[in-house]
Amino acid sequence: MSQGRGSAVFATTMVLCLVVLFHFEVAEAATYVVGGGGGWTFxxxxxxxxxxxxxxxxxxxxxxxxIHNVVAVDKGSYQGCTTPRRAKVYKTGKDQIKLVKGQNFFICNFAGHCQSGMKIAINAV
Structure with a gap:
């Protein structure tokens, strides 16, 4: 019987450790306003x-x-300022996008905007 209780305590302890680790992982996430006070612009x-x-x-x-939007694109589309089929287009003016690990690319696909520097490339570790 005591062996069963020990296993339950161990399992409970492991679950609590995982919850704490997950909490710290989430708590470390930061929020960035693209472009600072000027916002998403040229x-x-x-x-x-x-x-x-x-x-x-x-x-x-x-x-x-x-007059603007945000489009999540791949590297080639970022470099060429093109919008691939089925790209995710954001249009609210107050978009919040979580970064994925690795390269993240965003452009505005209104005519000439990407070419005028309305694009960002971010590497998230």
Whole structure:
């Protein structure tokens, strides 16, 4: 019988440890306003420079939705300022996007905007 109680205590302890670890992982996530006070606008492509991003961090894109949007793209589309089929297009003007591990690319696909630096590339560790 005592062996069964020990196993239950061990299992409960392990579950609690996992919950605590998960809590700390979530608690470490940061929120960044893209472009700072100027928001998501032209010439924002250098905004990520010097910042360290982690998977799970949230990017907040603030912009006028009548004249801009945010499109999650791949590297080739980022470099060529093109929108691939089935790309996720955000249009609210207050979009919140969680970063995934690895490369994350975003552009505005309104005519000429990406070419004017309305794009960012972020590597999240």
């Amino acid at each position: 010439n924002v492509d250098s905004w990520p420079n010097g910042k360290r991003f982690k998977a799970g961090d949230t990017l907040v894109f603030n912009y006028n939705s009548a």
